[in-house]
Structures are given as C-alpha cells and as structure tokens.
Amino acid sequence: MLSFEVLGSGWKQRLLASVLGLGLLAGCQTQPLYGSMTGQNQSIAVSAAESRVEQIVRNELVLGFGGEQQNSAYSLELKVTSGAAGLLPGGLDNEYSAARTTVTANYVLKSASTGETVKSGSRFVDAQLDLPSQNFAQERAKLEAEDRAARQVAALVRADVATALAR
Numbered sequence: 003m004l005s006f007e008v009l010g011s012g013w014k015q016r017l018l019a020s021v022l023g024l025g026l027l028a029g030c031q032t033q034p035l036y037g038s039m040t041g042q043n044q045s046i047a048v049s050a051a052e053s054r055v056e057q058i059v060r061n062e063l064v065l066g067f068g069g070e071q072q073n074s075a076y077s078l079e080l081k082v083t084s085g086a087a088g089l090l091p092g093g094l095d096n097e098y099s100a101a102r103t104t105v106t107a108n109y110v111l112k113s114a115s116t117g118e119t120v121k122s123g124s125r126f127v128d129a130q131l132d133l134p135s136q137n138f139a140q141e142r143a144k145l146e147a148e149d150r151a152a153r154q155v156a157a158l159v160r161a162d163v164a165t166a167l168a169r
Contacts, residue, residue, distance in 0.1 A: 009018060046163065047074035047114070055152050056082035062156035065162075076120065078163065079110045079121040082155070084148050088133075091110055103129045103144060105151035106158050121166035125158040 046067045051057035059082045064070055084105045106126040129151035131143045147148055 031067055044048075045071040045074040045112070046076045046078050047071075048078045049080050051080075051082075053082065055148050056080065057083045058152040059105070059147060059159070061158045062153055063160055066156070066160045073113055074116075076167070077112050077114050079112070080159075081108045082106065082152070085152070088102075091134075097131055101131050101133055101144075101147075102149055103131060103147040105129070105148060105155050107144055107155045109159055109163075121162060122148055123159075124161055125155050125162065127154040127158070 029167060046063075047070065048060050048063050048067070051060045060080060062084065063080070081096055082105065084103060086101050086103045087103045104126055110122040128145040131147040133140050133143060157164045
C-alpha cells in the first residue's frame, strides 16, 4: 500500500483547510475578560481600613489590583460593614444553632486627576455558619464566616471596578 493511498481521498482539502484555520487562529488575540489591571494607567489606591473585616477586603483588593503604587490613577473609597443573625433556634434555652454573617461593601471609585466619580456601588455576601455549644468555637466560626464573606465581597468589588475601567 502506498503512502498516498493511506491518507484517503480528499487529504489535500483537509490539509488546506487545516492550514487556513491555523492561519485565522494566529490572527486572534486573547485578553483578560475585564481588561488589564496592570500598569500605571490602571493603578488604584484603596482607602485605609477601620475594622478587621474591612482590612481583609482591602488586602484582597490591593493584591488583586497588583499591589500598592505611588501616584495611583484612581482612588477607591471603601466602607465595609458586617453583621451576624441567628437562623435556627433550638437547644434548651432557644439558642441559635445556625447563623448567617453578612458583609457589605460600599465603594466609590474616583479618578485621582479629576476627582470625578467613575463608579460607585454596594455589594454584599452572606456566609452561613453553625454555632456549636462551646463559646470559643462559636467565636471562631463567626470569624471564619466573616473571612469567607469578606474575600467573596472583595472579588465582587474587584470585578465591578475592572468592568468600569475596561470601558
């Protein structure tokens, strides 16, 4: 059997189509969904934190924006609040056995050069937690739920800011 017989009929058309397809793909360029967050033109200064939960959100945002830089092009004013509420009463004294922690971030993104507001908004995230009978375990569960919610709300704020800067 000869080598051109193994390829079968139409191998030239398939080869030509493959080469043309690769040529078209070579012209495509990929970029991040929300644009690039690097470089001086996209640098963002995040306001100082006033609470533990706000510090977690701020740290996540600073790391997500590529670190703190001198002379940032934008400033992000951030105010974060958190609260917990019981969900399922139970036990001897009608204590709550499960709860929900809510972290809310209000933000305003401003241009550093003009001071005009580019984007403002509010995002919140709920995190559920179980409340065991031990006091230390309850406090630790509340802190971990706040941490989870803070990281998630930071991701939402970062996506909002990246979308606004991509326009």
